[in-house]
Amino acid sequence: MKKQLAIIALAMLVLSSCGTSKNSTAPVKTDISQAKDKNERYILTYYPVAVEHMKKYGIPASITLAQGVLESGAGTSYLATEGKNHFGIKADDGWRGKKIKNMDNGNMCEFRKYKNVDESFRDHSEFLTSHRRYDFLFELDKDDYRGWAKGLKKAGYAEDKSYDTKLISLIERYNLQGYDKLGYNGGRTVLTMNRTPYIIAMKGDRISNLAKELGISKSRIRNYNDIYGDGDIKEGDIVFLKQKKGKATKGCEFHTVKGGESLHSISQMYGVRLKDIYRMNPQYRSYAKIKVGDVIRLR
DSSP states (O other), rough: HHHHHHHHHHHHHHHHEEEEEEOOOOOOOOOOOOSSSSHHHHHHHHHHHHHHHHHHHOOOHHHHEEEEEEHHHEEEEEEHHHOSSSSOOOTTTOSSEEEEEEEETTEEEEEOOOHHHHHHHHHHHHHHHHGGGGGGGGGGGGOOHHHHOOOOOOSSSOOTTTHHHHHHHHHHHHHHHHHHHHTTTTTTTOOEEEEEEEEEOOTTOOHEEEEEEEHHHHHHHHHTTTOOTTTTOOOEEEEEEEEOBBBTTOSSSSSOOOOTTOOOHHHHHTBOHHHHHHOOGGGGOOOOOOOOOOOOEEO
């Protein structure tokens, strides 16, 4: 543990001049006594279910919670109180359970009725995972709540033209993205470099175990970190959790090569895609080796 903390401290020291910081997401609330309004009471009541379903079904907890708040009026709507339906799912031809009628956009419609709220949450997860029009959402990273919100609108989950912006607004107002990380970063320290989140690999880490732990495919981890062939990670490596940027942050226009460095290690150090470093430094496109003292353009 001490070695891990030392590695993190060293990484932050080396990178701090170019905007590296801990993930700035505020701590999530878990105590219902902290609730300031009905939306927060709803969130603090049901976040454990949303996180559990995120791990089981792959749907971001932030999305489940935001949809629940929006669709059920934070549990106060007629459908929610009388039908335990928190997600506005209608009773289509394939539904074999009980039904409840309610107005929707000026029309009387039949909705699914449940025995309890847990059943509603479970059916919501199974509804999204069993309908092909939502399949593309599960190709997104588990913490990409913006992509999920826009994708739900695109797939026709609701007729509201501003459905995605309403979900995103709720997520960011109540810091719901923090609940995604309860099942996303495995309790690791998440840092940010060049507006891109990363972790420091611990002893024994390999791409295979990180993929399983973080819910990111092995191919994406390789792509995010420019790892090719049989390459893998080792203790102390920077491991990006999202795609790196095309250029370094302002103030980091150039880097002077030091002993033991490579273009790959420099790309990791500044959070810049390796292909973009080659693009900005065409003298190395033929894979000519860099040497101590070379100046590498980063933006």
